[in-house]
Amino acid sequence: TIDPDYEERMQKFADGEVQAEPEDLRAEDRPDYDPICLGCNVTKRNASASHFMLHLHCLKYETSKWSFSTRLPEWAIEPKTNSSRI
Numbered sequence: 001t002i003d004p005d006y007e008e009r010m011q012k013f014a015d016g017e018v019q020a021e022p023e024d025l026r027a028e029d030r031p032d033y034d035p036i037c038l039g040c041n042v043t044k045r046n047a048s049a050s051h052f053m054l055h056l057h058c059l060k061y062e063t064s065k066w067s068f069s070t071r072l073p074e075w076a077i078e079p080k081t082n083s084s085r086i
Contacts, residue, residue: 003041010036 012018013036021030033040060069 001043002038003043006038006041 009018018036035041059072060067062068
């Protein structure tokens with residue numbers, strides 16, 4: 001979502017209504033973001049944990065010149081269940 005005031009600030013900038021910062025402006029007096037940068041004015045959604053999951057695609061890759069294979073990782077093996085428990 002874009003900051004609702006961003007469009008208005010950009011229009012003022014385009015119309016020449018924005019004044020430059022004073023040359024002696026201290027760094028600590030500057031805003032935490034660039035008011036005319038679109039990237040700084042977009043609120044990003046937090047990605048879910050599943051967005052960052054790495055899915056196993058293959059256990060083996062092979063071409064006519066080489067081959068690579070690996071065993072199933074421990075985290076991918078289903079735990080054994082005790083069938084006597086109900």
